[in-house]
Amino acid sequence: MQLYQSQQLKIYNSLTGEKEVFKPIHEGTVGMYVCGPTVYSNVHLGNCRTFISFDLVFRYLKHLGYKVRYVRNITDVGHIEDDADEGEDKIAKKARLEKLEPMEIVQQYSVDFHQIMELFNNQPPSIEPTATGHIIEQIETIRQIIENGYAYVSDGSVYFDVVKFNEKHHYGKLSGRNLDDMMANSRELTGQEAKRNPADFALWKKAEPQHIMRWPSPWGDGFPGWHLECTSMSTKYLGTKFDIHGGGMDLKFPHHECEIAQNEASTGHSPVNYWMHANMLTLNGKKMSKSTGNNILPREIFSGNNDKLSKAFSPSVARFFILQAHYRSILDFSNDAILAAEKGFNRLMEAIEALNELNPSAKSTLDIHSWKQQCYEAMNDDFNSPILIAQLFEAVKYINLVKDGKETLNAADIETLTRLIHAFVYDVLGLESEVKASAGAEKLEGAVNLLINMRNEARANKDFALSDHIRDQLAALGIQIKDTKEGTTFSI
Template sequence: MKQNLFVYNTLTRKKEQFEPLNAPHVGMYVCGPTVYSDVHLGNCRTYISFDLIFRYLTHLGYKVRYVRNVTDAGHLEGDTDEGEDKISKKAKLARLEPMEIVQKYTVGFREVMKIFNNLPPSIEPTATGHIIEQIELVKVMLDNGFAYEVDGSVYFDVEKYNATHDYGMLNGRNLEELLNNTRTLGGQQEKHGKLDFALWIKAKPEHLMKWPSPWGVGFPGWHLECSAMSHKYLGDQFDIHGGGLDLVPTHHTNEIAQNVACCGKNPAKYWVHTNMLTVNGQKMSKSLGNSFLPDELFTGNNHILNKGYSPMMVRFFMLQAHYRSTLDFGNEAMEASEKGFKRLMTAFGLLGGLKASGANEYDVAALKQKCYEAMNDDFNSPVLIAELFEASRVINSVHAGKLKLDVENIELLKELMNTFVIDVLGLKDEHTENEELPKVLDFIVKLRNEAKGNKDYATSDRIRDGLQKIGFQLKDSKEGTTWSKV
């Protein structure tokens, strides 16, 4: 059935009906990591959110080209036009080639994405692989009068651009306000204006990563790579551009300016941004000493949380908050989420053993529609999960013989859970992925019941206690014995 999907657009600051430029094709570009260190949880939250969006659009039948870049050059310290390249600095400290640093952390990033069960993007281009494309864009901006060269470096002229276009259209601030709030930085004397930013930077002799260009040996500015790669793989204009909310004020604002200066169009129809992470109400940051890496979260090797949590539980925890909401890590929230995840996956594990009855006492189709309504409301995963908890309640009731469903609704319930738990949320039960497990447990319960029938209570108790130790609880009632995950 056709779904009316609404997406919050940072550009217009409202939810808009999603209408692709060239349906059923959808182009989506997400700013990827700068690979000079281990991927942090803020990155993970962003990429899990866009994995959800990628999965849902694909489920709706769209042919999505998902492009997520890897920044392996040009990203300077402080996100400015001065200072050392982050990758080069790490390479010097480690006495390695920059590309060794890039390889190590790119591999590590992809491994973490796989652990979180993120689908790989359609294309994963690198900045160093698109130097030619970046140089060509700079040439166009110079020809169009929106850039200027000074001693081997090329800068974007923001005030000249703003005379005919709205430079602050994404961040919602006017030029005067931006100028008043911009501090003077090193290298400012070369620039015509305080807000001007580098498109191409002349390399100092000690700079490790540099390339020849019409303006001399240098390297591209950080903002340029995304304009070049999104343009190459998705065209003058595409559907969705995403990233973290922290990219709005400068990086994405400058991307829009570059693309408009080159081809006269805002590159994306919908700008989508994820919110930040906090720990016990405080912003997560290295300077506050409250940040930790994915591996430290999985192992519990951190001083913030009481214990470690599995990757799927962490994914579930992240999806329990809307992608535009702040996500707060804390012991109570994590423990509550862990219980919820176990409850959902235990119910999912019961699906294979559900038996239909002639009557029907529940409208599964209405529940399925509520799941779609949740996702159609700007990918509202928390509301979807609430509906899936209702589906879990129905599964448990049918399993316990307290609710009757006919064959059609049993199948619809299975379809609902497989669609939204597996395909859309991207969850999997890390401990009970074997679909035969419910049959094995039902057989064990049957053996225990036979032992009880033979008054062999010692064996009956041993089975019950043994299952308890490995995480499964038996519950005896008038309707019979049921099992659940502890």
């Protein structure tokens, strides 16, 4: 029997505003889609919180015995600045400023994203589709929406007719917005004259002559709207009805609202049973913002190279800090908060190490079964990681009492407690001990130094093609090498 058959998982559904018992469409299998990054800059800590939150969901569903297909996209075209329908594509703008090809920007920041996710010990999704790899599917979705009467062509662009859609459906049901209010409050933007209504949104945008990223379509050369890609890719890999759709709270409107509308307009029914949204991360009590300087990147946390923190912190400590708050609550990141998290993390890891050294007694004074069920009750209550962590610290307290000879555990219970703590700490929460992380860092350093030695040998032999190839391949992985009089060093 699989664990999910004995555990009742409840998920807070953003669509209904209630916790609901989780019942997958197909027993034993789960389809989950999460909106991935727009790869035009380094992934910031707020984004990482969202992806760590859904990594927790992914891990726990698998722990319960579900077969999970986790799809998380890469947005590499179509995301206009300020989530509007007019203006410049974020990736195209970055490419213009950096004097690079758009796909160079995409590659650079996709690599950075994957490296950061790996450092945080996030498991990769089952499928990671890109928007540019699914242009045909997006064109077909637009065709279907036009055929069903919910979109129109205007000067080479295609817009979704929100007013027509709202006659039979409910546009705004996820975000709780009223269409009349949205229409009244819509900003007057350049290009609005192409729309029938100010609330209409682009499914396909006509490419101006200077626009680099463009594809042929029945309506002329252009590129897809940002909202469209997730509709096309989620339904391609998970079907027109699937279990879970997740993302950051900031995507609820307009992105997820538009996704629901596109799905209903093309298939006639709502696409998702459970909508999940991770809340925002603040820094020192204020919203994170690059423009104000109130911002910190994951690598700056790991290296200590920043003006916000007193020292460097490991990825596992940062992950532990994030999981100490429920994914739906606002979390404030500060020096004091992560210092406290580091102390807690170290206490937890020391207790796990102490488990291996406990002397068994004839009987136990700990009710393992009750403790175990409390751990599952925490995770079954909408993936409540802070309550699970609190239960783990109850076990830490007990382990220390056993170590001091004030409580007892028999051999069977020591084995059970070890197995359960390892399952919850390593498999479900996805934490790594500092010993393991340090060993991984040592292996990486050894591998890079081996490549540096090969490069030095190639340079000595005047094989500059091989030398440059090694340097460029390391750079593509985010590893920069620097030649000095004292020798060659590298940085990540």
